[in-house]
Amino acid sequence: MSPEPRRNIELKARLRDPVAAAAIAQRLTGGPGEVQTQTDTYFYCRDGRLKIRRIENGPGQLICYVRPDRAESRASDYRLIELPDADAVGAALAAALGVRSVVRKRRRIFLHQNVRIHLDEVAGAGDFLEFEAVISSAEEETAAPKLLDELSQRFGLQPADLLCGSYGDMPGTAEPDWRCAAD
Secondary structure, eight states, X not given: OOOOOEEEEEEEEEOSOHHHHHHHHHHHHSSOOEXXXXXXXXXXXXXXXXEEEEETTSOEEEEEEEOOOOSSOEEEEEEEEEETTHHHHHHHHHHHHOEEEEEEEEEEEEXXXXXXXEEEEETTTEEEEEEEEEEOSHHHHHHHHHHHHHXXXXXXXXXXXXXXXXXXXXXXXXXXXXXGOOO
């Protein structure tokens, strides 16, 4: 049985001042956020993006998503599957499809209303801010762009800060991942 498709409305930007952004996120959410160390291995695929996320001391996840590459809020349709053996699945996908890139990051996660706020330190690329409005109704989808605009203003984002692609597309983020090497 296939996992149910999900949808986010997302916005990603280069972060000029991580300390100030963390303070804003803490004021908005009332807490320090959750910190995760993540490694995302992207595989070649026909449509969208396909990756395995390994969370240090946590579960592995297979994530496939389709999202337009543009520097504004945009819909992301995705499926997420928990993986009890991410290394084995990663090795099989690497052998079958090939590894496109590997991204290592430290992510601090906050929740404000239905928006996940991510403060990301991406190895080889720098600091970034990502908003993901979780959509579960037509009303939330309609309201999400306005909410992301309001958050963008609170965090002082400028149009030049906005990113259109994925961390896996950025120069300097790809590193060899021995766990996905085909035998």
